[in-house]
Amino acid sequence: MATPLPAYVARxxxxxxxxxxxxxxxxxxxxxxxxxxxxxxxxxxxxxxxxHTQTFYPGTDAHRFLNQLCGQAYAAIYQPPxxxxxxxxxxxxxxxPATLRRERGFVxxxxxxxxxxxxxxxVVVLWEPQGAELLVPSGVRHYVAQGRMWTDDILxxxxxxxxxxxxxxxxxTVTIVTFATGLTxxxxxxxxxxxxGVHIGAITALCAREGMVGGLLDxxxxxxxVELSILVIAGGAGLMVGQSLIDxxxxxxxxxxxxxxxxxxxxxxxxAPFLALIGVVEGYVSPxxxxxTWMKAGLxxxxxxxxxxxxxxxxxxxxxxxxxxxxxxx
Amino acid sequence: MxxxxxxxxxxxxxxxxxxxxxxxxxxxxxxxxxVDASLLFFFWLIAxxxxxxxxxxxxxxxxxxxxxxxxLMVVGVFATQWLYWTVSEVLFHGQTVGKRALGxxxxxxxxxxxxxxxxxxxxxxxxxxxxxxxxxAACVSMLLTRQHRRLGDLxxxxxxxxxxxxxxxxxxxxxxxxxxxxxxxxxxxLTPEDVELVLSFLSRAPGLAPDVRQRLGARLVExxxxxxxxxxxxxxxxxxxTEAFLRARVQGAx
Numbered sequence: 416m417a418t419p420l421p422a423y424v425a426r427x428x429x430x431x432x433x434x435x436x437x438x439x440x441x442x443x444x445x446x447x448x449x450x451x452x453x454x455x456x457x458x459x460x461x462x463x464x465x466x467h468t469q470t471f472y473p474g475t476d477a478h479r480f481l482n483q484l485c486g487q488a489y490a491a492i493y494q495p496p497x498x499x500x501x502x503x504x505x506x507x508x509x510x511x512p513a514t515l516r517r518e519r520g521f522v523x524x525x526x527x528x529x530x531x532x533x534x535x536x537x538v539v540v541l542w543e544p545q546g547a548e549l550l551v552p553s554g555v556r557h558y559v560a561q562g563r564m565w566t567d568d569i570l571x572x573x574x575x576x577x578x579x580x581x582x583x584x585x586x587x588t589v590t591i592v593t594f595a596t597g598l599t600x601x602x603x604x605x606x607x608x609x610x611x612g613v614h615i616g617a618i619t620a621l622c623a624r625e626g627m628v629g630g631l632l633d634x635x636x637x638x639x640x641v642e643l644s645i646l647v648i649a650g651g652a653g654l655m656v657g658q659s660l661i662d663x664x665x666x667x668x669x670x671x672x673x674x675x676x677x678x679x680x681x682x683x684x685x686x687a688p689f690l691a692l693i694g695v696v697e698g699y700v701s702p703x704x705x706x707x708t709w710m711k712a713g714l715x716x717x718x719x720x721x722x723x724x725x726x727x728x729x730x731x732x733x734x735x736x737x738x739x740x741x742x743x744x745x
Numbered sequence: 746m747x748x749x750x751x752x753x754x755x756x757x758x759x760x761x762x763x764x765x766x767x768x769x770x771x772x773x774x775x776x777x778x779x780v781d782a783s784l785l786f787f788f789w790l791i792a793x794x795x796x797x798x799x800x801x802x803x804x805x806x807x808x809x810x811x812x813x814x815x816x817l818m819v820v821g822v823f824a825t826q827w828l829y830w831t832v833s834e835v836l837f838h839g840q841t842v843g844k845r846a847l848g849x850x851x852x853x854x855x856x857x858x859x860x861x862x863x864x865x866x867x868x869x870x871x872x873x874x875x876x877x878x879x880x881x882a883a884c885v886s887m888l889l890t891r892q893h894r895r896l897g898d899l900x901x902x903x904x905x906x907x908x909x910x911x912x913x914x915x916x917x918x919x920x921x922x923x924x925x926x927x928x929x930x931x932x933x934x935l936t937p938e939d940v941e942l943v944l945s946f947l948s949r950a951p952g953l954a955p956d957v958r959q960r961l962g963a964r965l966v967e968x969x970x971x972x973x974x975x976x977x978x979x980x981x982x983x984x985x986x987t988e989a990f991l992r993a994r995v996q997g998a999x
Contacts, residue, residue: 420940421996424916431913442838462760469763472937480911486766486856487908489758490838494858577815584823588872591827595872598896603873656900673854673902680866 458488509730511685525650532612540620550617566634583694590649601657608650637711638697640719645686652679756856769849769905771887780843830868848908863901870897915948962987
């Protein structure tokens, strides 16, 4: 039989306290190399002690204490490599575009849904003008009835830099929600994609009926291509999540979800800086008559081409270009 | 043998030891969220007053600043809504201020600390977990899953573990200086449960009502093996002598 518990604790406690002190300093990030070695040794001893208490003193406070201590030390010793700046660079240079190309099926499906909504909205309003009352927000309808562009007033209420940041954060929120609602078995994402498409389609059709389509295109041209692309990409990420819930394959549903979630969020995180940039364009360039329409359109096409060029070409390795089968084709 | 009554996370380390970490339940999580939410609320209360001061420009010196202030306001609202959680979880080893206050921590399902991706996923999903109001979806999900995970945790493959403050001093507290009764040599050896029971009684005894203290002490003396009939009366004479006997008994083999 083992020694009594109090005697055991008294004998081993010194090591545990030392380990605890080292862990506190490790969190503060002030460990030297030899202290790190001590930490490793102490962790191994504590593990052995944990095994000992598991056998001889299960369920006691000493057992729970060692459990927790070893858990903290385990987390400190086996922590994943930290993401630092080189990792961020590598993410945008290679990982983000590569993930997008691998999951192009989902992004394609998302684009199809969005375009479906677009066509639906436009057809309904062109066919039956009454439909606009249902599909177009009343504020926008009000402006159109007066023959004015609602976007002309964006600048008159606030200085442009706060408009730009407001638009950028609003777009980010829309993107995040489009992705996150994929958790509802993809239904939320599906709804948001079609709904956004219907809205934009209906507004365009309404403007076309009132002869204002030129003004609308003038506003949309500069930022539209990139912004709508990003919405579609986030929708693709949401659909990935939904797909992993509906059809987890050979994995348990929870694990499949966690695996796909990690991939899907890469698409959303990768889009974030581009959304912020395009928010600046939308705030400064798109409203008003500061720039002629041809310049806005040119900028919009150039930005869109750059964005997609980056997504489709960046970090493409020889193997990928040669068309080797993807590891996660689904 | 007592098995863990609460949900827990089992981790097998490469050292071939099984860790069992207690999972934080819905109560801990709600309280931690309340702490964080009120922190953010007060932060914005203050920011709002500073902001209105800048915009209304009472002092007339902020003319050029008000535009910048509005930008900061918009970006700041966004940051507290979306970035606060992820940034603090990544920088402070899985803890926000509220989680630190409650002693809970986000870990991956294998017990390792969260990285940027996991933290980003679970916090972006707050948008869905919040639906339809006040984290109703999250609460339902926490009640239904074994390890109390909300939807964002399921998607990110994370969960929250609890850190208890366990006091080891009760094992090593010195026996009282003049123990009137020596431990009963040759009595049966105590099981860890007995030791645990006696120690927890001893640490709580000063806070108990006198008669309860006396009665519990007497029952414990009975349990851990009473001394011979002659000294029994001496042991049970007062609460102090009873506890001195018990302390000597559990630390007897030292």
